[in-house]
Structure formats: C-alpha cells, structure tokens
Amino acid sequence: MNGNGNGTGNGNGRAAGATxxxxxxxxxxxxxxxxxxxxxxxxxxxxRLELADRTGLTxxxxxxxxxxxxxxGLVTEAGYRASTGGKPRTVLRLVPxxxxxxxxxxxxxxxxxxVCDLTGTVVGERRAPLYLGAGAxxxxxxxxxxxxxxxxxxxxxxxxxGVALPGPLDHLHGVxxxxxxxxxxxxxxxxxALARRLRTSVVVDKDTNAAALRLAVALGTHGSFAYIxxxxxxxxxxxxxxxxxxxxxxxxxxxxxxxxxxxxxxxxCGNRGCIEALCLAAVARGDVGEAARVLGAGAxxxxxxxxxxxxxxxxxxxxxxxxxFVRGVGAMLDEWARLQGEEPYxxxxxxxxxxxxxxxxxxxxxxxxxxxxxxx
Amino acid sequence: MNGNGNGTGNGNGRAAGATxxxxxxxxxxxxxxxxxxxxxxxxxxxxRLELADRTGLTxxxxxxxxxxxxxxGLVTEAGYRASTGGKPRTVLRLVPxxxxxxxxxxxxxxxxxxVCDLTGTVVGERRAPLYLGAGAxxxxxxxxxxxxxxxxxxxxxxxxxGVALPGPLDHLHGVxxxxxxxxxxxxxxxxxALARRLRTSVVVDKDTNAAALRLAVALGTHGSFAYIxxxxxxxxxxxxxxxxxxxxxxxxxxxxxxxxxxxxxxxxCGNRGCIEALCLAAVARGDVGEAARVLGAGAxxxxxxxxxxxxxxxxxxxxxxxxxFVRGVGAMLDEWARLQGEEPYxxxxxxxxxxxxxxxxxxxxxxxxxxxxxxx
DNA sequence: TGCACTTTGGCAACAGCGTTGCTTAAGTGG
DNA sequence: CCACTTAAGCAACGCTGTTGCCAAAGTGCA
Numbered sequence: 001m002n003g004n005g006n007g008t009g010n011g012n013g014r015a016a017g018a019t020x021x022x023x024x025x026x027x028x029x030x031x032x033x034x035x036x037x038x039x040x041x042x043x044x045x046x047x048r049l050e051l052a053d054r055t056g057l058t059x060x061x062x063x064x065x066x067x068x069x070x071x072x073g074l075v076t077e078a079g080y081r082a083s084t085g086g087k088p089r090t091v092l093r094l095v096p097x098x099x100x101x102x103x104x105x106x107x108x109x110x111x112x113x114x115v116c117d118l119t120g121t122v123v124g125e126r127r128a129p130l131y132l133g134a135g136a137x138x139x140x141x142x143x144x145x146x147x148x149x150x151x152x153x154x155x156x157x158x159x160x161x162g163v164a165l166p167g168p169l170d171h172l173h174g175v176x177x178x179x180x181x182x183x184x185x186x187x188x189x190x191x192x193a194l195a196r197r198l199r200t201s202v203v204v205d206k207d208t209n210a211a212a213l214r215l216a217v218a219l220g221t222h223g224s225f226a227y228i229x230x231x232x233x234x235x236x237x238x239x240x241x242x243x244x245x246x247x248x249x250x251x252x253x254x255x256x257x258x259x260x261x262x263x264x265x266x267x268x269c270g271n272r273g274c275i276e277a278l279c280l281a282a283v284a285r286g287d288v289g290e291a292a293r294v295l296g297a298g299a300x301x302x303x304x305x306x307x308x309x310x311x312x313x314x315x316x317x318x319x320x321x322x323x324x325f326v327r328g329v330g331a332m333l334d335e336w337a338r339l340q341g342e343e344p345y346x347x348x349x350x351x352x353x354x355x356x357x358x359x360x361x362x363x364x365x366x367x368x369x370x371x372x373x374x375x376x
Numbered sequence: 377m378n379g380n381g382n383g384t385g386n387g388n389g390r391a392a393g394a395t396x397x398x399x400x401x402x403x404x405x406x407x408x409x410x411x412x413x414x415x416x417x418x419x420x421x422x423x424r425l426e427l428a429d430r431t432g433l434t435x436x437x438x439x440x441x442x443x444x445x446x447x448x449g450l451v452t453e454a455g456y457r458a459s460t461g462g463k464p465r466t467v468l469r470l471v472p473x474x475x476x477x478x479x480x481x482x483x484x485x486x487x488x489x490x491v492c493d494l495t496g497t498v499v500g501e502r503r504a505p506l507y508l509g510a511g512a513x514x515x516x517x518x519x520x521x522x523x524x525x526x527x528x529x530x531x532x533x534x535x536x537x538g539v540a541l542p543g544p545l546d547h548l549h550g551v552x553x554x555x556x557x558x559x560x561x562x563x564x565x566x567x568x569a570l571a572r573r574l575r576t577s578v579v580v581d582k583d584t585n586a587a588a589l590r591l592a593v594a595l596g597t598h599g600s601f602a603y604i605x606x607x608x609x610x611x612x613x614x615x616x617x618x619x620x621x622x623x624x625x626x627x628x629x630x631x632x633x634x635x636x637x638x639x640x641x642x643x644x645c646g647n648r649g650c651i652e653a654l655c656l657a658a659v660a661r662g663d664v665g666e667a668a669r670v671l672g673a674g675a676x677x678x679x680x681x682x683x684x685x686x687x688x689x690x691x692x693x694x695x696x697x698x699x700x701f702v703r704g705v706g707a708m709l710d711e712w713a714r715l716q717g718e719e720p721y722x723x724x725x726x727x728x729x730x731x732x733x734x735x736x737x738x739x740x741x742x743x744x745x746x747x748x749x750x751x752x
Numbered sequence: 753t754g755c756a757c758t759t760t761g762g763c764a765a766c767a768g769c770g771t772t773g774c775t776t777a778a779g780t781g782g
Numbered sequence: 783c784c785a786c787t788t789a790a791g792c793a794a795c796g797c798t799g800t801t802g803c804c805a806a807a808g809t810g811c812a
Contacts, residue, residue: 020406020431021397022799023769030396030770049789055396061770063790080779086788087778168718178717224624236681245616247683248600249721254680257716259673261638262654270715278638297635304630305612305678307623339646340633341554342544345625398770399798406799424761437799439761462759463807758809769798780787 030057032372034065038075038094039119039371040220045078047089066092074098074118094118099370100156102147103363105207106130106139106165108232113146114356115154116363118370120217122356124150132181136188144197160201162365163190164210164358166233171250174204203365208253209244210361212237215312215351216244216373217364224308227351228255228299230291230325231315234276236302243374260297288321292328299329300336303346314351322350406433408748410441414451414470415495415747416596421454423465442468450474450494470494475746476532478523479739481583482506482515482541484608489522490732491530492739494746496593498732502526508557512564520573536577538741539566540586540734542609547626550580579741584629585620586737588613591688591727592620592749593740600684603727604631604675606667606701607691610652612678619750636673664697668704675705676712679722690727698726 037046037054048066052059069075076095080088096117105112107130115124126146132139147161168177174191195202205213212227219225222242229235234256238245246252256276257269264273265281275298282291299311311329318325326348334344351357413422413430424442428435445451452471456464472493481488483506491500502522508515523537544553550567571578581589588603595601598618605611610632614621622628632652633645640649641657651674658667675687687705694701702724710720727733 020409020433020437020799021402022433022437023402023767024799026397026399026402026769026798033396047789057396057398058771059790060772061396061398064770067791083779084788085780085786087790089789168716238681240616240621245682248685249683251718252681252683254683254716257680257712258677259636262636262640262670262673264638271712273636294638297638301634301677302681304633305614305628305681306621307625307628307630309624336633336647340544340630342627396770399796400770402769402798425759434800435761436801440799443762459808460759461757461809463761465760753812755812756810758807760806760808762805763803764801765803766801767799770796772793772795774792774794776791777789778787779789780785782783782785 031065036371045091045093097156099159100154101159101363101366102161103359104163105359105362112359113150114359115150126150140193140197158200160366162362163204164207164362166207168251171205171246205365207358208235208237210358212239213244213364214357214361216242217368225310225312226302226308227312229315230317234279258298283317288324292325296329296332300332311348312351407441412747421467421469473532475535476530477535477739477742478537479735480539481735481738488735489526490735491526500526516569534576536742538738539580540583540738542583544627547581547622581741583734584611584613587734588615589620589740590733590737592618593744601686601688602678602684603688605691606693610655634674659693664700668701672705672708676708687724688727
C-alpha cells in the first residue's frame, strides 16, 4: 500500500505537508542521533550513559541502539574510562572505515576530489584542471575518471558522490542553471549523468551550501549561522537548526545581489546597487576597509532578519585580509545591534577549511544524512 | 531519571542539540498530524482513508488514532460520503468546542481580545482602550479583566492565553524589551505576570509573528512565506516549513532597519538608509509608488536570500493602497528574478485578516501546537 | 430479487520500539 | 574482606504501527 518496509529507513516518502512517522522512521531517527554524538565525540569516544543523558533516552534504549549499530559494524567498543567508584564506563567509538563518500568540487578552472571516511576525515585527494567549455559529456567523463582513480586505492563501501559547484542549480533534481559564461550547460542533468556513469548515488549542490554544511558538521552545531563567501563572486550558505536552508526551489543564499544602495552603481546582473558590485569595486580599488563595511551592512541585514548566532567569512578575498574583514564586519554588526538597543552578541570569525573545504562539504552531502542532518 | 511519562506528550525536554524520540512523542506527532488534516478539512470533513493517504500511515493506524481522538472528544463522526461502488466512507470532523484559546492584541493605544475555538474561529470578541503609560501592573490588571469578561460567556475548557504586541521581546521567557516610548516596560516579565494573575498558560510573541502564524494556519501551508507589515512601523514575520522562524534569541523578522541605501537619510534608530525610514518618508510625502518600490527592493533581498514561495503584505498603509503595493512590490520581485535569469514566480498578495488578525494569531500561539506547528 | 463485486473499517495477532524491574559485572574505599 | 557504587545486560512489559482476515454496506448486473 504505502511503500514501507524498505531497509534503509525513513519510511514513507509522501510529497506535500508533514508526514506520519512510523516505527522504522523512529528507529532511524534515534540511531542517527546516537551516531551523530559518536561522531562529535571523535577519538575520545563516548559512553552509553553519556549518550543516554544527551539524547534523553533511557540507558537501556541506548544499549539496544548501540547493539544494533555494532551488528552493522558502525560502532565499536574501545577501552574503558576511569572508574568513579563503580564499574568503569565503556568507551564507544564510530568505526571510520564503515563507509566512505566522495566529494567533488568543480570550480571555474579546477577540479578537486576527496574521499572522506564516516568521520569526515579526508583519506584521499586528487586535483585536476577543468575546462567547462569542453562540453558537458567530456567534463562528466573526466570527473568520473578522477573519482575512479581516487577509489581504486580505497576498499570501503561507497555511500555515493557529492558534487559542489558555483551558480544556481536545482538541488532536488541535480540540474544546472546558468553556469556563467557557458550557456550550453543550461539545464544539464548533472546528477543523472554522473549517477549513470559511476553507478552510484549522486547529490549536487551549490559550493556555498557545501561549505556551510561542512562547517555545520565540523562545529557540531544544531544552531544557526551564515557562511558568507567573498571570492570571484559573493554568496552565502545559511544554516538553521544545524541543517542547510535551501528554500522552496533550492535557490536560497543569493546574498550578492542584495540591494544595499538604491539606484547605486550598476552591477553585472543589470541591477543597481547590489552588494556584490559595491564590495568587489572597493576591493578592486584597494579599499578593503570599505569592502568590509559594505559586507558588514549586508551581514547586519541578514542577522537582523534571521537572528542567527554566528557569521563565518570565507573565500579568497577574505583570506587575503582576514583581520580587516572580521573587524569591519564585526564592527557593523555591533553598531547595528547597539542602535537597535541590543547588546552585541553575534561573533564573526573566519571559516576554517582551506582549499579542500568545499570538496569536504560535497562529501558531507552524503555523510550528513546518516547523522540526522536532513538532506533538505 | 529523565522526566518522561508526562501525559501531555512530547516526552523529554533536553536543552541542546536534537533530542531522542520515544513512543509518546511519536504518538503525539501522528495525532497532531491527523488533527491538522481534520482542521484543514473544516466543515467538509475527511475520511479515514483520505487521512491514511495524506499521512502515509496505514488505514488501520489511522483508525486507531481516530479512536483515541474520539475518546478524547476531539473528533466526531458526521455522516457519510457517497459510495463509489462499495461501503461509503465515514466523514470525520473536528469538534470545535473541545477547547478554546484567548488571543490578546496589545497595540499602542487599544486592546483587542478574542476567544477562538479549536478551528480558530472567533467565538467572542472585546475591545478596550489601552494606555501603556499607566504602568505594567495596571495594564496587566485591565487586560486580565477583559479576558475574564470574555470568558464569562464561554464554558469550554481553556487552553491558555496568547499575547501579541509590537516591539522586540523574548518569546521563550515572555519578557518585554524596549516598548517604544515607555522605558518602564523594559524587562517586564509579562508572561509570568499574566499567568499568575489568570492562572493559565500564557504565551507572548511579537504582533508580526502572531499575524504570520495566523496566515500559516489559515492557508494550511507547510511551505514558506514572508508577511510584511507596513503601518506605523515596518516589520516582518517569517514562516519556513509552516512554522514561524523566530531565530536564536527570538528576535528574527527585523525587516524595517535593513539598510537599502548606504549612507542614506537618517532613521529614527540612529542609522542611515534603513528601509523603514525611506518607505515611511515616501508615504509621508504622498509618493506611495516610491514607497512600494523601496519595499519591493527589500522584499527582493529577502526572497533572494531565503527563496520563499510567497509574499503577503499587510498593515494600515498597505490597506489604504493595496493595488499600488501589490503591483509595485510584485514588479520589483519579477524584475529581480528576471535579472538573475529566473522566471518570475513569487506571488505577492494582500494578507487577509482585518482588525482581528493579530488577536487571532495570538490565540493560535496556543492552538497551533496542537496541530503540530512547533511552538518555536 | 438475488448474487457477484467493491470498498470501508474493525478485530486479532504480530513484530518491534523504548521502558521498567531486576540481576550481574566490575570497579572503589574503609 | 566486605559494603557500597556504578555500568550494563536480561526479561517482561506496554504501547506503537502493521498485517491478515472478516463483517458491514454499498453498487451493478442478471
């Protein structure tokens, strides 16, 4: 009748509105919750009782969940804690090699591919030049070869391939739109093409969303933040409740074409006063302080509208002048809060990550759902 | 150990991170889901099989859930549908009088109180003048008397009182901040004071959030929209996934002090180029078209950032020139989408509601959680 | 009028979830 | 050595949604 009984988990896949929850879905939810705490604990591990305390479940329920996860090979016992006057707690750890995921970052002129284990640690890496003008089929083929080369050395089961790339796209269907400067990519079904070629699950997302997802996982947060990326363009990834907010058509995060100067200077998009145009113009003329001030105004707009907890900055331009941007944006946020009669509280930091950040986030597109972070 | 076993439902109340789900929580979730579909169906009713189809649960599970709800007096059978070649379906309806909630709207100079039944229908209404300068205790006392007067005529069980009022406040704790022009209200614990006086549950929220909640319930949507209110001030209520987005400190929706004109004209908040200042100045000099254009720019910023599905406009100024604002804002959204290379798709409409809208939304602060709309 | 068929919805048995009560394992401390 | 504490498993339990089956209540055709 309704297609339940599928082993992997979350039961029914109804379309509109909220859906009913059956016992399989409940099991999968609690299992993912425990796995996430195990992942967060890392090499230090975590005991059954701590898991019970953190989840709100009873110790016995946690014991049963752990027993299932051990049978599946996802969790293992790894020593004991010091006694506190009784039987010492058993340390539990995630088994990193229980599954791997590939993350693929397609940038304007380069391809970066990583393999990550369950903990998100990079265990393999490859880079190659990329020319989008070569056409969709050729690019898919060369990307597939890189993935195959990367996987040749690894033996663990593959969960799938995550792909991150710039520009607007349809995350749900994995279809591209408007790859800047290459009109032949319009409407290309990247997800389907790569899935057919590699015979595995493929998920496609914007590079900013991948970067934000990686940060959410790395921070272990279930709160909210914005990742603002300033490089060749200006974009953002939003995280609410620990999950990426993609919006109705998975187009959310269009931060750069926010209007902060009505009737201001023209932007490449054809509009006037876009924050991206103002910010990049300031950078181009060497006035990084002004770029930071403009970016801060946009960030203040965002924080005021959404009441997020944290702002993380990244991208090549930010990395070249980290202190200027952190101070400049932070000052605008503090000033804005002060004028609204609130105490300043939203921290601004540079996002860690480096050159592999986006590729790691792409891999998390497949890993994160295992730990209860909705796929969106 | 962990305080489960409480009858009302959702189990554990762990603080940080996602929490475990036990069978009580599951029962409560599915029950709320079914109740919401019954509410949406309204007087037309809905059958067990339709409920099963919509929730994804099996018909038998729905039958059991309905049996529980009938025992609780929340649902009743009400006739039969026409047969389609077999046994006709039994029509189920929500029992409106199974519970009532009071909604209280405290505006700058007037108080509006309503009683709503479970379906959200207003079954009682009162208005009174209000002078915030009289001091907190006096205002609480007079509000309480209005509520008592309203309830004297009603006999159904009371779920609680929802209060909606302007300005920033702490929704979680029900504490006010900066009631404009009345510094003595700073930090006043309205929720606690009114709960003690009326001996019932009290929930406090911003007026824009209440209005947005009412719209979400009335539309029956589990999608996303923004309610933008232009009256004596400019604010917004955001709805994602059918629930009000309040943000980390329940301060989200600060739309009016978004900067859309860097170094623009000064705003009352002390900053420059706030959309509220520009918009109200245009209204004041009679240039409603310009006000709509400015508002449209802010709405476009919001839609681009969040990728919501719908924009609803409300408030006194909008109601005076509905067509100008709907057309003006719509034009800006369409133009923005066109420039970004997307087909225009975000509809702009005037929010229905009238003078009771906010008070009804305040009542929904207590009703909506019964139907699975998170309390935030 | 009778019978085959369709559809609805309840009853009973079931598997599986987290919970409870109790027992065993494995430490500490006087 | 023994009392005590803490961790974790076993068994029984209550409850969930699910499955298989059957009665109820219609339609439609002979």
